[in-house]
Amino acid sequence: MLSRVAENLYWIGRYVERAENVARLLEVAYHLELDAAELREESPDASPLADALSVLACRDAFQQRAGAVLEREQVLEFLTIEPVEGHSIRVMLGRARDNARASREALSADAWDQLNSLFLEMRTSRARLRLQQSPLRFLEWVKRGCALFGGLVDATLPRAEAYHFLQLGRHLERANQIGRILQFGLPRLPALEALDPGTLSAMHWSNLLKSCSAHEAYLQHAHDQIDPVGVIGFLILDEGFPRSIRFCIDRCVESVESIEDDGSPQASDARRLLGRLSSELRYLDQRDLLQRGLQPYLVGLLVTCHRIGDAVHLAYFQTT
């Protein structure tokens, strides 16, 4: 496959995943804003939507554009339908679509059609109206649109290089996002001890899970009330949950192995780094995480993800 096309596909995977994550983060934050009365009593300057800006590393960008005051509607617009700034869902989908337009012959017609329609719809006045009338419905629509794209990719692309580059981008991005959600969310959470349901800290922890669409899956897994250490372990180390870091890294390993399946004995740096991270995640357990300190561990993990991204570029996109 052409390096340029492979790179486009990788970025389509990343941008669509990022758009979906923004939608999910905002959804959770918005729910929380609506429940804010109780929240405000305990910590008066808590603003879940502002937290979303921080997780996405664009709080400064927002304040430069809109000023220091965080109006709920403005934050929502900034992260959803804002046409020029680099952080909105619309911009992400636009970039994904530009990449797709430049490599349409590698995508299936169905997958392209979905991405193109989603982006075009995003630019309409109807999309703005939908956002204004019900932000939650709007975000749900984005999530579904992105999921449909993923589903069409799954259902219509042969398991060849094109597919694997899409998956590589998608899962690397997802691992990154989960890492950032955890890294940002942890310091604000009260101590890591067992919680009574209904308390504010229990709400924090379930929101953390919801930000990763993991709430129900975790409850099924844990059969229990929410235990902070268990939550962290679940989101980092679970083997079978599609939004755990381990799951994502394992998928990246699979993609890279398929991409490099050419009989050459020498593995690329990308493959080595991924393989190493994957086995580390496999043999770690929750106690090791606590022992190492969660924050330092998460920082290290994010650094590794960035190094993997660089290595992917060197291995496949700058081959000559």
Next chain:
Amino acid sequence: MIEGTDRNLLIQIEEGLWPVDRRGGPGKPHSGGLRLELESIRSSLFEGYTRRGFDEMFDEADRPRPHYARLYDRLVAMGGEELSRRHRLSDLILRHQGITFTVYGRDQGVERIIPFDPIPRLVTASEWEKIERGLKQRLRALNAFVHDVYHDRKILRDRVIPPDLVLGASGYRRECLGVRVAHDIYIHICGIDLIRDETGEYLVLEDNGRTPSGVSYVLKNRQVMKQVFPVLFETYAIRPVDDYPADLLATLRFAAPPSCGDDPCVAVLTPGLYNSAYFEHGYLARRMGVELVEGRDLFFDRGQIFMRTTRGPRRVDVLYRRIDDDYLDPLVFRPDSQLGVPGLFAAYRGRQLGLANAIGTGVADDKAIYPYVPAMIRYYLGEEPILRNVETFRPLIPSERAYILAHLEQLVVKAVDASGGYGMLIGPVSTRTQREEFARRIEANPRGYIAQPTICLSQHPTLIDDRIEGRHVDLRPFVLCGREIKVLPGGLTRVALPRGSLVVNSSQGGGTKDTWVLAELQDELRESGGG
């Protein structure tokens, strides 16, 4: 403009709002009573329809021509509102599939869909048979001419065509002298524009032997028509167009240099996303199952061209290049080109790379050479041209120049090295200032212009809102020259959408139509009294 249309429309139409036709299928004659009924409805759909020039659908007595009769009945039965609903749906499909072209000028890089008109244009089997023979003949002569120009130059030495016209043509490439190409084929893909004069005769308006575009619209238009107007397809036996990508691939593989193996690697070379025909480049690559490459994906190494892939370099044997000659290789042509590949010409010259079309074919589709194509046909093939040219006046000949200057108001003046409807003077609709300007330009540079009588192009019923009006059309069939010469049945019918306009170019507000070449059977049916 489609953004306001709901996807629901798509669903509604697909879920069986088809008007049920109870009048029987193709071939069954309609009762006289029904015809009367239809005639009364006609008033609304065709209200105010007037014939100008040759009308494709109606004869001089305003009756539908025999092969159009069934289409006419179907349209009338469907009615204007239903037609325009489906028209909106077809726009929606085109937009959602990203079938767009990029408009230059005003807003840089705006994506538009080419307006698609849902009333198909019909060509009978016997008309097509003649067109097809004429096109094949013409392409054989053009290929012989390009070969001759870059090798023996017999046609110049025999004074059939003035040498300075050829050597001074903007498409002439001195670098190609003596360069051999596979099977001596230079123009592998040719789009030859046809128009019909007032008598209905098909005339050749121009040849496009460099990188003609539009074929993807032919293929897409057909797909859209099948989705939106399946009923119409039951009415006619239409020759399919879907073989084109396979034929194109065979043609390209045939252009491979002798140095490569049995399985040449073909790729489509595009200038990139911002080219107006980018959709087409990607579409054809996908339909052929080959890579779509840009200049930056390729590099030259030890006499050959390679593409950069995720698994390292891979040799390329044939490029279907959609980049103009000038931009192909900065080492040989324009040094500022960012689109090309340094070394590409060396690989081509060294017979390590096949190019379709070859470099330097612009010499054959130059508008100043065009008047000599009939002479070329006689010279190389010893045959009489099957399709006539449009009468053309050349300012280089003093008597013709005088005629042109005296009759600017009745003529169309074209710059020989412009295309896409740019650089034209249309006499009857021009202002005095424009005419004076062109007169000055012609006198200063007689080599640079030709003039033709303003021909009233044939017109075709076209959906304008929810009524049908006549609009002028041309036809661009596509001809492939590989092991054999093949003509895609039909081609791109372009329609000038503004009322009375004679300019069909998409860059100037033109739209397209699906073009149906009727299978032989259809003519027989018609003769046995079907319509």
